[in-house]
Structure formats: structure tokens, C-alpha cells
Amino acid sequence: MPDNASKNTAPAVSVQGISKDFRVSSSEKPGFLRRFVPAPLRPAEKFRSLDNVSFGVSIGETLGIVGRNGSGKTTLLKIICGIMTPTQGEVRVRGRVSTLLDLGAGFAPEFTGLENAYTNGAFMGFSREKMDEKMPAILDFADIGEFIHRPVKTYSSGMYVRLAFAVAIHADPDVLVVDETLAVGDESFRRKCFARINQIRRNGGTVILVSHSLQNIVELCHTALWMERGKIILKGAPSFVVGEYERFANSSFENQKIILDRIADCAEPQVPAQGDRLVEELAGFHQPRVYETNGACILNPRIIGRDGRPVGNLIMGRDYFYTYDVRFDQDAKNVRFGMMVKTQSGLEAGGAVSHGAGDALEFVEKGALLRLRFAFKCQLTPNVYFINAGVQSVGDENSVYLHRIVDAVMFRVTPLPGLLATGIMDFGAHLKDGERVSVERVQKP
Numbered sequence: 001m002p003d004n005a006s007k008n009t010a011p012a013v014s015v016q017g018i019s020k021d022f023r024v025s026s027s028e029k030p031g032f033l034r035r036f037v038p039a040p041l042r043p044a045e046k047f048r049s050l051d052n053v054s055f056g057v058s059i060g061e062t063l064g065i066v067g068r069n070g071s072g073k074t075t076l077l078k079i080i081c082g083i084m085t086p087t088q089g090e091v092r093v094r095g096r097v098s099t100l101l102d103l104g105a106g107f108a109p110e111f112t113g114l115e116n117a118y119t120n121g122a123f124m125g126f127s128r129e130k131m132d133e134k135m136p137a138i139l140d141f142a143d144i145g146e147f148i149h150r151p152v153k154t155y156s157s158g159m160y161v162r163l164a165f166a167v168a169i170h171a172d173p174d175v176l177v178v179d180e181t182l183a184v185g186d187e188s189f190r191r192k193c194f195a196r197i198n199q200i201r202r203n204g205g206t207v208i209l210v211s212h213s214l215q216n217i218v219e220l221c222h223t224a225l226w227m228e229r230g231k232i233i234l235k236g237a238p239s240f241v242v243g244e245y246e247r248f249a250n251s252s253f254e255n256q257k258i259i260l261d262r263i264a265d266c267a268e269p270q271v272p273a274q275g276d277r278l279v280e281e282l283a284g285f286h287q288p289r290v291y292e293t294n295g296a297c298i299l300n301p302r303i304i305g306r307d308g309r310p311v312g313n314l315i316m317g318r319d320y321f322y323t324y325d326v327r328f329d330q331d332a333k334n335v336r337f338g339m340m341v342k343t344q345s346g347l348e349a350g351g352a353v354s355h356g357a358g359d360a361l362e363f364v365e366k367g368a369l370l371r372l373r374f375a376f377k378c379q380l381t382p383n384v385y386f387i388n389a390g391v392q393s394v395g396d397e398n399s400v401y402l403h404r405i406v407d408a409v410m411f412r413v414t415p416l417p418g419l420l421a422t423g424i425m426d427f428g429a430h431l432k433d434g435e436r437v438s439v440e441r442v443q444k445p
């Protein structure tokens, strides 16, 4: 769970009954018209990309939006930022909104980077003096050297985005809207962007983030919202929403429909708050998420002690086994098995695979039953955790899950007396073993 979950319930962003229709040429659709009527004469058709979407974001809240390509995420962000108007509905935003969408859209190609940065600042309501104050931080962030004094038309696309990103992110926004797919650049620039977004969050800013990295959503967000075909499917605790979305995205077409129907049955349509209630009800107890089988089936996942007995309470520093059986309903090639321990908020604490790259089990025949045993030392700090189980067929390009159970086992780690460890991992700092932590005076006053 992120560090500073908001206590303030006043909405920073309120989205009420938003729908967005686009007019698309029927030439883009197959059928009679396309075959027999020339393109200019074909009537335009309406395509609904957002359908009666309502939700609120509290001040200080970080909301993550997930959904497949074309589900309406970018359209929604553009409407929140005022770049696009909705066909129906209303959006209210309290304070200054800064967006990393349409980056550098207002830059004049003939002006230098510096001139564009000042003009952009003025456009966002900052005085020349205020921009003078901000400029060292902006230039430092953009890090494009002498190019700042050259016309932006001479920039590479990377430089262009770096400068635009630097200006947008230093606008002291009350609400920051980020489409993470735009966070281009090398790894260190991406890290810098995320550090800055984190700073805005820590200072009480509201952030709306679209990301295809589900791990980012779980780590950064207080709330997650899952969109599908222009509608909200679920809204609530990130680990739960992301888990349900992952299960959906990895299911066959028929099962996707069943999953959506089941969620729709639980939530009253068009009442987003109900989604939250659903989350609270379901996330309150351990609920393994069993994916559909794809040629294999994981059975009986459990943690056992050295004596072979199942355990639910683990003691720090002791050795255990995580074990499960896999029944193969079809022949399988290049098979490997995995485990992943997650915190309650869904953060991946650590895991293991049974075989390294290029080293998987070459062939497992239909009807085989294999038993996996991962030996591990409990190096987690006291808390409640979950373990996944997965069996994959590993390919050159990509791997396919033959079966997967998310949150297959829940366990608790119990503390030892004199524990000094903080965070998730126990690095072995412990009072009982006096040599692990010592304080020595190396200079007298």
C-alpha cells in the first residue's frame, strides 16, 4: 500500500456520466456499404468510446487506470484534462491540472527550447519571475545540454519529449494526469519521471495514472480502476482490481464474458461506489484466483515444514518448502514451474523458477503428475503474505501459462523477540546475535 493514503475525502476530480462518441466513416467497417457505395457517399457512423462513466478522485489520492488497448483510457484522460470535450456528462477538477498527454503540443518549432519553456510556463499561468525560479530545475530534469538554446525543430523526438515532460512536471499541479506509455527515454529518465511523480504524490498532489505496468499500479496507487469497452468494470484496492483484470486478460474469449457477467452481477450498474463495496467484501478474506487450465492443472499448493507437515504460521529464519502438484492433461514441451511471494498490497517480494533459461523440462507427457518442492528460508518480516503458483511452456519469443493460481496460499510470518528488521525483507539484523548490529564510537568529541 502506498505511503500516504489520503484521509481527505473532498473530490479533486469528479467525473459524472461521461460519454464520448466519435464519428467514424463506415468505410472502416466491412459490409454492404463498403462494397457497393463509394467512400465519400457513405454515411458516418457513431462509435461510443466512453459510455456513462462516473467516479471521483479524492485530494491526495493516486488513481491507476488499467484496461486493454482501445478500452477508452486515453479518451478519458483527455476529457479530464480538457483536451477533449465529452458528448455527454460533466467533469470537475479542483485546482491546476497538468498533463503529460499531448506533450509539447504547444511548442513552436522555430523557437528555442528555452523560449518554448518560458512560453509554456506563461500559458500555464506562471510569471516570468516564477519561471526564472523554476528554470534550473526544469533544465536539470530535461538534461539536453546546449540543445536548450537551439530551435526545437532540430530536436530528436527523445529530446523534445524530455523538455516537454520537464516543463509539465514542474508546473506544481494539484492534479497530475499521466499516461505512462508516454514516459519515453532511457531507464534513468524513466526513473527520474517516477521519482518526480512520487514527490508530487508525497506533497499531497492528486495523480491519475494510466499504465500497462500492473506492478506500477499496485505499487504507486491507492485505488485502481479497470476499463473495458468504454465502461468501468471494477474500482477499488489495486491488488484486487489488477488481479481480476489479469485473470480476465489471460482468459479465453468465452471465459472473459463469464468473468464480466459475474462482476456485473455483483455490482449494480452505473453506481461506481458499489464497486468499492464489492472489493471490500471480497478482499476481506483469502480468495485464491484460479486461472483457467490450459493443458495442466496445479493441485494442492501448500507450505510444509521440515517435518512434512503443512504450516500457515512461519517463523523468521526457519527453512520451509513450498510445494504443489501439477497434473498434465496434454503433452507439454519446455515446461517450467514458478512461485512468487506477494505482500498484501500485491507487491512482489520475491520468487523463483524451477529451471533457468534454455533449461526447462523438454517434454512432459499427458497423464503425468509432477510434484514441485521449492525449498526456501523465511526471510520476510512479520506480516501476512500470499504465494502464486504457475506452470509455463517456455518459448523462444514468449511463454504460455499452462496453469496459474494467484494468491494460491496465504501465510503469516510471526516475529522473533528482539527483531530489528524493517520493511519486507529481514537482512538478519537481530539483537540475539550481537555481532549483526554494532555501534562503535570512532571519535570522541
Ligand SMILES: Nc1ncnc2c1ncn2[C@@H]1O[C@H](COP(=O)(O)OP(=O)(O)OP(=O)(O)O)[C@@H](O)[C@H]1O
Binding pocket: 022, 023, 024, 047, 049, 067, 068, 069, 070, 071, 072, 073, 074, 075, 076
Ligand atoms: N479521434 C478518434 N476518432 C475515432 N475513434 C477514436 C478516436 N480516438 C479514439 N478512438 C477510439 O476510441 C476507443 C478508445 O480509444 P483510447 O485511445 O481511449 O483507448 P486506450 O484504452 O487509451 O487504448 P491504448 O491502451 O491502446 O492507448 C478506441 O476504439 C479508438 O479506436
